[in-house]
Amino acid sequence: ExxxxxxxxxxxxxxxxxxxxxxxxxxxxxxxxxxxxxxxxxxxxxxxxxxxxxxxxxxxxxxxxxxxxxxxYPNQMRLLVDYMIKDFKLKEPRVAVVYADTEAGKIDLAPTIERLKRYNLTPVTKEVLNPGAIDATTQVMSIKRYQANAVVFPGTIPTTVTPLLKDLRKYGLKIPVFGSWAAMLTEDVNLLGEAADQFYSIHAVSQWYDKGHGVEEMRKITLKYHPGTEKTTPRGSMYTxxxxxxxxxxxxxxxxxxxxxxxxxxxxxxxxxxxxxxxxxxxxxxxxxxxxxGNSWKIHKADPIGRKWVPLTDWRTAE
Known part of the structure; x- marks a missing residue:
């Protein structure tokens, strides 16, 4: 249904x-x-x-x-913020938070703010970018005005992060953006070219093209019944x-x-x-x-050249 x-x-x-x-x-x-x-x-x-x-x-x-x-959901945002601070090692982090004024956005926003407080950080600005938006100029100008050097995007989906990444590049802001798991539902972000070069996300499952005997079995069985579709049918993380x-x-x-x-x-x-x-x-x-x-997640980076999500960590659990 x-x-x-x-x-x-x-x-x-x-x-x-x-x-x-x-x-x-x-x-x-x-x-x-x-x-x-x-x-x-x-x-x-x-x-x-x-x-x-x-x-x-x-x-x-x-x-x-x-x-x-x-x-x-709260644990993915805690882990994502931990990665941004501990692994990415931003110098004097000035974090902007962009979120959708939706149920998913609100669910992810609270643990994001909570986790930033753990590192004595308060967002320099909080910007709303809702599904359906085709332009993020207002949000990007605010991010620029407050001199943010990183963006966390709770409640991300491909259609909301796309205008943000495009306009960050358009206005010359080369800063990392960290988005929640739904950004990886499709490969759309990886098709944005240089605009996606500093986009990071998190997910609890592997991608269609990743390694592992379970992943290989999934591909084998799928292509047995749908031969040739590996070239014609994109299979995002929701398939896994x-x-x-x-x-x-x-x-x-x-x-x-x-x-x-x-x-x-x-x-x-x-x-x-x-x-x-x-x-x-x-x-x-x-x-x-x-x-x-489950209780574990992996951090990934967009790869606009290979057009695939690249895992940066093994499975991690939130503290």
């Missing part, structure tokens, strides 16, 4: 799946805003759900019927993410055995410890007290 990335169609799709199709389990949604609304319905209808997003409200406290395969989600659900079904019902599947998933994805992600672990699954 297509929720069109909108809450009313998502609620309608959920009700159809539950009351008309009477499904046993679902995967999705792919929007934090939608899960923030749907999680109460999921719990009420006791439907085992493997979701592609991990807003903290759906996982803390643990929700009996909701599972994920990556860490909650969905692959992991499906693998974990299948593992849970196997462990649940023949006496399968909703509770059996949930109990089986909660029994998964240090599940090895073969490099598709860090290890996945569940318990009755935690359903987020």
């Amino acid at each position: 297509d929720d069109r990335y909108s809450i009313p169609p998502a609620i309608a799709a959920f009700k159809k799946l539950v009351y008309k199709d009477r499904v046993f389990t679902i995967q999705g949604p792919g929007s934090a805003s939608i899960l923030n609304v749907l999680w109460k319905h999921i719990e009420k209808d006791k439907l085992p759900t493997m979701t592609g997003v991990t807003p903290e409200i759906a996982f803390n406290p643990v929700r009996r019927h909701i599972f994920g395969v990556m860490d909650i 993410h969905a692959w992991i989600m499906s693998n974990v659900v299948v593992e849970g079904l196997k462990r649940a055995g023949r006496n399968l019902d909703e509770e059996a599947l949930i109990n089986a998933l909660e029994g998964i410890k240090n599940y090895d994805t073969g490099g598709l992600s860090g290890p996945i672990t569940y318990s009755s007290a935690s359903h987020k699954g």
